[in-house]
Amino acid sequence: MSKDHHKPLNKNNLNEKALAASKGKDKKKFLRHIYNSKKWKDIRNEYISEHPTCECCHFELATQVHHIKRFSTGKNKKEIEKLAYDRNNLMALCSHCHISKHLKNLPESVTEDS
Ligand SMILES: [Zn+2]
Numbered sequence: 001m002s003k004d005h006h007k008p009l010n011k012n013n014l015n016e017k018a019l020a021a022s023k024g025k026d027k028k029k030f031l032r033h034i035y036n037s038k039k040w041k042d043i044r045n046e047y048i049s050e051h052p053t054c055e056c057c058h059f060e061l062a063t064q065v066h067h068i069k070r071f072s073t074g075k076n077k078k079e080i081e082k083l084a085y086d087r088n089n090l091m092a093l094c095s096h097c098h099i100s101k102h103l104k105n106l107p108e109s110v111t112e113d114s
């Protein structure tokens with residue numbers, strides 16, 4: 001008599017969905033936290049004062065700061081923060097250029113500092 005019972009591994013996948021959902025919520029919360037952080041506001045204000053003219057049309061006044069690579073694409077907090085606060089990832093734009101940039105890249109609604 002051979003005793004090779006192969007018990008199926010009892011993988012516990014039940015919590016994966018709930019975990020993913022809470023992760024998504026946490027991410028949104030974290031993105032909002034960045035928008036509201038003093039650090040971001042300081043970087044943003046400093047960046048605009050250093051680049052008062054739109055970096056796209058070089059004509060209009062820059063009123064918005066654009067992230068060349070959206071920081072919401074970061075996979076974790078570290079990556080998101082890096083993208084959000086990296087000056088090399090920023091562009092000072094007027095609202096027209098900002099909208100047209102987003103129309104080209106992503107057909108999403110444009111928030112002021114996206
Ligand atoms: Zn412009």
Ligand SMILES: [Zn+2]
Pocket residue numbers: 065066067098101102113114
């Ligand atoms: Zn943008």
